[in-house]
Amino acid sequence: MxxxxxxxxxxxxxxxxxxxxxxxxxxxxxxxxxxxxxxxxxxxxxxxxxxxxxxxxxxxxxxxxxxxxxxxxxxxxxxxxxxxxxxxxxxxxxxxxxxxxxxxxxxxxxxxxxxxxxxxxxxxxxxxxxxxxxxxxxxxxxxxxxxxxxxxxxxxxxxxxxxxxxxxxxxxxxxxxxxxxxxxxxVECFAELTRATGIRRCKFQDSSISEAKVIISAGNGIGEKENLDLIYRMADVFPGSTVGGSRILVDRGWLEYRQQVGLTGARVAPELYIACGISGASQHLAGMRDAGFVVSINKDPGAAIFNESDVCIVEDLKKFIPAFLEEYGKREI
Ligand SMILES: Cc1cc2nc3c(=O)[nH]c(=O)nc-3n(C[C@H](O)[C@H](O)[C@H](O)COP(=O)(O)OP(=O)(O)OC[C@H]3O[C@@H](n4cnc5c(N)ncnc54)[C@H](O)[C@@H]3O)c2cc1C
CATH class of the missing domain: 3.40.50.620 (HUPs)
Structure with missing residues (x-):
């Protein structure tokens, strides 16, 4: 040129x-x-x-x-x-x-x-x-x-x-x-040092975390891996949503790295972010501060995530989410 x-x-x-x-x-x-x-x-x-x-x-x-x-x-x-x-x-x-x-x-x-x-x-x-x-x-x-x-x-x-x-x-x-x-x-241009050999598709085909309008995020407070099912069922309620989470769940292999929100994960800006059992460590907050509206569910009224939330639900998520899904199910009929 x-x-x-x-x-x-x-x-x-x-x-x-x-x-x-x-x-x-x-x-x-x-x-x-x-x-x-x-x-x-x-x-x-x-x-x-x-x-x-x-x-x-x-x-x-x-x-x-x-x-x-x-x-x-x-x-x-x-x-x-x-x-x-x-x-x-x-x-x-x-x-x-x-x-x-x-x-x-x-x-x-x-x-x-x-x-x-x-x-x-x-x-x-x-x-x-x-x-x-x-x-x-x-x-x-x-x-x-x-x-x-x-x-x-x-x-x-x-x-x-x-x-x-x-x-x-x-x-x-x-x-x-x-x-x-x-x-x-x-134009002709060749790479000398690196060559892409293909794309391996991720098994999840839901919205990518950086583009999702709604993120339901799971934290250590879910307790057992089986309780992730509650989080995925909650995500099903919101069109254009995806599931994210804190680093602890990624380190345990319960979520994939691409789902991690935070300093060393994705920085996200959905319209709605629902934090379930997440304490609100600064490294997590660094990834979700740009969310439009934040709802947090945490059984500790003093959890730091509440300082960043528009709606604070002080409750055990294992009680709240099933009650929410049941209520939502009734309204759909
Ligand atoms: C260099 C560095 C980078 C990091 N990067 C990231 C990052 O990118 N993303 C990230 O998330 N973390 C990151 N971390 C880790 C971060 O410091 C925290 O350890 C982590 O975010 C805590 O995750 P958590 O909130 O899920 O768990 P916890 O801090 O253990 O909090 C669990 C919360 O769940 C609540 N809870 C417990 N049981 C229930 C229940 N039944 N119902 C409702 N609430 C309940 C508790 O009250 C508590 O508030 C990083 C740390 C370092 C040092």
């Missing part, structure tokens, strides 16, 4: 995230974040789409956002590869000189962002949840020390790469109904 003269206007890249030709919802949150950056410093936004076939994704993204896209088709990306992403985005950056590169704070985004920053000698701020202004400078808000404090960080240089926490920005709604333009190119 040929290097060009530095543009007069600033450029913001959004790196699209997708899976099996379906756009991930984080893309629309990244667009909202980029739009907020643009309000602070006028810029042109370009969504960068990397895939082996980009037509469906480009159509979907440019129609929904009205933003322009650069779609790069690379045969080798039939399976995602971070090395190819970093090489191609770096090449595009040498062509367009973006001031900001906005990436999801997701497993895939984190796989790309830090290495890309090293390659581009760019500043990198991860886990961004909001924007602010201090002394005429654009600052990026992120949590520190397990969510105990918020830091507002300004970058000392450009380009700046940021990763955006899912659920931090409302999905972007464009002012105009016009779709953005798409520039499609096909």
């Amino acid at each position: 040929a290097a060009m003269r530095k543009p007069d206007k600033k450029i913001i890249f959004i790196i699209a995230e997708h899976h099996e030709s379906r756009t991930k919802s984080i893309v629309f949150e990244l667009a909202a974040c980029a739009d907020k950056i643009k309000k602070f410093c006028p810029a042109e936004i370009k969504v960068i789409i990397l895939e082996s076939e980009t037509e469906k994704l480009s159509f979907e993204i440019t129609r929904a956002t009205g933003l322009d896209a650069v779609a790069i088709e690379i045969n080798e990306l039939a399976l995602y590869n971070a090395e190819i992403y970093k090489t191609v985005i770096n090449d595009l950056a040498e062509e367009y000189f973006p001031s900001f590169i906005v990436i999801g704070h997701t497993a895939r985004g984190l796989d790309v962002a830090s290495g890309l920053a090293v390659r581009m000698k760019a500043a990198c701020i991860t886990g961004v949840e909001g924007l602010s202004e201090a002394g005429g400078r654009l600052c990026f808000k992120r949590q520190m020390f397990f969510g105990k404090i918020n830091a507002h960080i300004a970058a000392g240089s450009e380009p700046l790469i940021i990763t955006v926490q899912p659920g931090s920005f409302e999905a972007y709604k464009p002012d105009s109904a016009n779709p953005g333009r798409v520039e499609t190119r096909r």
